[in-house]
Amino acid sequence: xxxxxxxxxxxxxxxxxxxxxxxxxxxLNGESIQEAIGLLSKKKINEAYIYHPNHEExxxxxxxxxxxxxxAGGVVTNKEGKVLFIYRNDKWDLPKGxxxxxxxxxxxxxxxxxxxxxxxxxxxxxxxRTTYHIxxxxxxxxxxEVHWYAxxxxxxxELKGQKxxxxxxxxxxxxxxxxxxxTNSYVNIKSLFGE
Numbered sequence: 040x041x042x043x044x045x046x047x048x049x050x051x052x053x054x055x056x057x058x059x060x061x062x063x064x065x066x067l068n069g070e071s072i073q074e075a076i077g078l079l080s081k082k083k084i085n086e087a088y089i090y091h092p093n094h095e096e097x098x099x100x101x102x103x104x105x106x107x108x109x110x111a112g113g114v115v116t117n118k119e120g121k122v123l124f125i126y127r128n129d130k131w132d133l134p135k136g137x138x139x140x141x142x143x144x145x146x147x148x149x150x151x152x153x154x155x156x157x158x159x160x161x162x163x164x165x166x167x168r169t170t171y172h173i174x175x176x177x178x179x180x181x182x183x184e185v186h187w188y189a190x191x192x193x194x195x196x197e198l199k200g201q202k203x204x205x206x207x208x209x210x211x212x213x214x215x216x217x218x219x220x221x222t223n224s225y226v227n228i229k230s231l232f233g234e
């Protein structure tokens with residue numbers, strides 16, 4: 040099963056018919072996928088399922104209809120145990136960005152955190168999870184697949200938001216401030232904190 044978010048609403052790709060109880064489900068073809076995304080983005084339905092019997096083929100076939108953009112980012116913790124957040128598009132988010140040609144996903148995660156926040160001395164601890172969401176670029180829906188890593192840093196220098204990426208603020212946040220930030224964040228970001 041893959042949970043893909045469309046305007047914060049779930050589009051679930053599944054090979055298990057028993058998961059689809061009273062929800063609307065769509066076939067795994069271009070027309071049906073576009074219809075499901077359209078209904079979710081207009082908030083005409085609260086969730087949608089796309090069914091295909093073969094789990095291995097689900098994402099592959101979905102990406103034949105909706106181009107995939109691979110990205111990576113980090114949940115970065117400093118020596119005080121605070122987590123690095125960025126603020127853009129009126130939401131608290133975590134630093135992440137698109138994979139460049141020839142780079143590994145881990146290299147991408149570190150580069151993007153550095154570029155978006157100015158934080159250096161990053162060390163990947165472990166892989167956390169992959170999240171998915173749909174966005175629209177030039178009138179076309181695309182699937183963003185983000186690979187998230189837990190990172191540590193001993194950096195205590197200046198935080199610099201990447202203006203060209205629309206980042207207004209970069210902040211270290213402790214438990215109370217994280218909880219508050221997550222009330223104005225994205226479902227996929229909340230999922231990284233177990234919410």
